[in-house]
Amino acid sequence: xxxxxxxxxxxxxxxxxxxxxxxxxxxxxxxxxxxxxxxxxxxxxxxxxxxxxxxxxxxxxxxxxxxxxxxxxxxxxxxxxxxxxxxxxxxxxxxxxxxxxxxxxxxxxxxxxxxxxxxxxxxxxxxxxxxxxxxxxxxxxxxxxxxxxxxxxxxxxxxxxxxx
Amino acid sequence: xxxxxxxxxxxxxxxxxxxxxxxxxxxxxxxxxxxxxxxxxxxxxxxxxxxxxxxxxxxxxxxxxxxxxxxxxxxxxxxxxxxxxxxxxxxxxxxxxxxxxxxxxxxxxxxxxxxxxxxxxxxxxxxxxxxxxxxxxxxxxxxxxxxxxxxxxxxxxxxxxxxxxxxxxxxxxxxxxxxxxxxxx
Numbered sequence: 429x430x431x432x433x434x435x436x437x438x439x440x441x442x443x444x445x446x447x448x449x450x451x452x453x454x455x456x457x458x459x460x461x462x463x464x465x466x467x468x469x470x471x472x473x474x475x476x477x478x479x480x481x482x483x484x485x486x487x488x489x490x491x492x493x494x495x496x497x498x499x500x501x502x503x504x505x506x507x508x509x510x511x512x513x514x515x516x517x518x519x520x521x522x523x524x525x526x527x528x529x530x531x532x533x534x535x536x537x538x539x540x541x542x543x544x545x546x547x548x549x550x551x552x553x554x555x556x557x558x559x560x561x562x563x564x565x566x567x568x569x570x571x572x573x574x575x576x577x578x579x580x581x582x583x584x585x586x587x588x589x590x591x592x
Numbered sequence: 593x594x595x596x597x598x599x600x601x602x603x604x605x606x607x608x609x610x611x612x613x614x615x616x617x618x619x620x621x622x623x624x625x626x627x628x629x630x631x632x633x634x635x636x637x638x639x640x641x642x643x644x645x646x647x648x649x650x651x652x653x654x655x656x657x658x659x660x661x662x663x664x665x666x667x668x669x670x671x672x673x674x675x676x677x678x679x680x681x682x683x684x685x686x687x688x689x690x691x692x693x694x695x696x697x698x699x700x701x702x703x704x705x706x707x708x709x710x711x712x713x714x715x716x717x718x719x720x721x722x723x724x725x726x727x728x729x730x731x732x733x734x735x736x737x738x739x740x741x742x743x744x745x746x747x748x749x750x751x752x753x754x755x756x757x758x759x760x761x762x763x764x765x766x767x768x769x770x771x772x773x774x775x776x777x
Contacts, residue, residue: 430639431639432629432636432640466658467658468654468657468658468661469658469665470683472683482682482683483682483683483720483745484683488683491683491684491686492650492653492657496625496626496650499625499626499648499650500624500626500627503627503628504627507628512628513641514628514640514642514646514649514692514695515649515650516691517649517691517692518689519688520686520689521686521690522685522686523683523684523685523686526683551641
């Protein structure tokens, strides 16, 4: 038994359709510029004039910052409450609308699928539909995340017909 | 890569350089964006299936993105120094797929390579094209750390705006009519 995660919810405690409210974060100009300097130094993430002249139409957060802030919210609201074993990746990440200075982003993650790993019976794989919106309710980012979760009781056989 | 859309060939391969991940920066990124115990606490991480501290996948990805942006600027500088006008890179509409394959541990060195796999003019934004890129990150043992299918906007050099769009653009510059047009658009 993993002492770090033994009191947390495990794979068996999760259900398809569970909705996690990830809370909200307000994105300041300082946050945008400091993230961009480190990870995404395109002029349209650093400079207001360059941003106005770009496709974004104004100073906007790096899409990777929107993702990182959303991940932080998902960690606090969900991943650190379950016996997470880390992410496997994601698919269909869409940056639907730029996140501008002063925007408040938040949203939900919904469990879309749950399955056991065939090769590692102690692991479950969950997928989450991540829906992040701004304060006007407009979608800014969507994606489907895949994450590993520990099973409490790996001795239970895989359900007949279940595919890994 | 800051080449004009028209000059980018499918199959073009761009080495983006390497990055060595230190324990301190793995923990710092984890504390800011992904505070799961195996990303922030080296002792607790020993109980995880990783057996020790590993970088958040999002950390290796954002560092890879930084390397891509740096390569774009280097190419822009190179073209300017040859007296040529560089192309214009735009933002990204998304990522089709991202798969984390091997964990990154403190001291690991990750080498990033980008390959152009496809391109087409944008349907939604006139004058811009879409580039489809494959990004591979490999560690010092040659193991694949992650691979990604990325999409990015790139400006067309030879684009001729259709007459009706040029007319509309000119009309939006008129004070009163412009306001009405952009409000409806």
